[in-house]
Amino acid sequence: MALYEQSNILIVEDDADIAAMLVELLTDNGFTAQTVANGAEMDRLLRFHKFDLIVLDGMLPGEDGFSICMRLRATRSIPILMLTARREDIDRILGLELGADDYVTKPFNSRELLARIKSILRRASFSRREEEVxxxxxxxxxxxxxxxxxxxxxxxxxxxxxxxxxxxxxxxxxxxxxxxxxxxxxxxxxxxxxxxxxxxxxxxxxxxxxxxxxxxxxxxxxxxxxxxxxxxxxxxxxxx
Structure with a gap:
């Protein structure tokens, strides 16, 4: 079994079609996935469920993904993958500076997105195993x-x-x-x-x-x- 299998991923995405596509992509590749449409719904879910990674859309209505990322980083170490239509380098750097572990732009290649998610989860798993000793x-x-x-x-x-x-x-x-x-x-x-x-x-x-x-x-x-x-x-x- 690959180390990322059974990892629980939370998708914060207001576009229902993209959210459904991401759930299908992730579940077809051994993950479990849930979706919410905004930061408030995310907060409610995080109170009761543990997730291994958050896929966070940058262009959400209300509180945008960059603000959510910064807020999460103040209290949590959960890995965050930013997913956004912003393609400029300054936005990529901003996402990293606010605490994202990785950044993928829309439209995205499904194989690349999966590779980046697996890379983040491998890194987190490798670090935990190495540090336990x-x-x-x-x-x-x-x-x-x-x-x-x-x-x-x-x-x-x-x-x-x-x-x-x-x-x-x-x-x-x-x-x-x-x-x-x-x-x-x-x-x-x-x-x-x-x-x-x-x-x-x-x-x-x-x-x-x-x-x-x-x-x-x-x-x-x-x-x-x-x-x-x-x-x-x-x-x-x-x-x-």
Whole structure:
């Protein structure tokens, strides 16, 4: 059985024809899927059901998908695939910056959409299996727990992270004071599936910096190495 089979996917799409097509596509390929037409219906369903991934239309009536994505990221780490008619690069980057794990434009190729969904689910599953054998780490008062996939600041408050962000930060914490190229980070985290490798890695790192760096103009933790990549310049220790 493939690792993505029986994964439960929530589709947030107001176009009934597209929603029905997505349900058929996903169920024919081993997933279970449910649909809602807007953010309010999504919120009600999330109170009572667990989902492994959300396919989120960007152009919804009322609260649009970009706003919903940002709101979800404030409290949840569930993988999000943005699905939208916006084709400009700036919209793709905006989706990633707001916390989406991947971004597909309409009209889309069904095989590509399935490949991206499977990639996101593989990445999440791989990360969980790999991290179950490791314990939490700490750096400068911060604590990162690979088992619960949570990040806590020096005051003990949880900081929301996307799957890609957590994977990247964990890669840095397990390789402190080493220069890691973008290709190395990609191979460690599978974080580049949303677009060109360099751009995707850079966008995710920018989001991590916004969450952990005391001074964005002079990062203390994740330092850019010219023509090299990035270096995590913090003392990392294992917690008992």
């Amino acid at each position: 490791s314990g939490p780490l700490t750096f400068t008062g911060w604590r990162i727990d690979p088992n619960s996939r949570q990040l806590f600041d020096a005051e003990g408050d949880e900081v929301s992270m996307t799957t890609a962000e957590f994977d990247l930060l964990w890669a840095f914490c397990t390789n402190p004071n080493k220069v890691l190229t973008r290709d190395q980070l990609l191979s460690m985290t599978h974080a580049g599936s949303a677009g060109p490798v360099e751009r995707s890695i850079d966008v995710h790192i920018s989001r991590i910096r916004q969450k952990i760096e005391p001074n964005l103009r002079d990062p203390a933790f994740i330092k850019t190495v010219r023509l090299g990549g990035y270096l995590f310049a913090a003392a990392v220790e294992k917690l008992p």
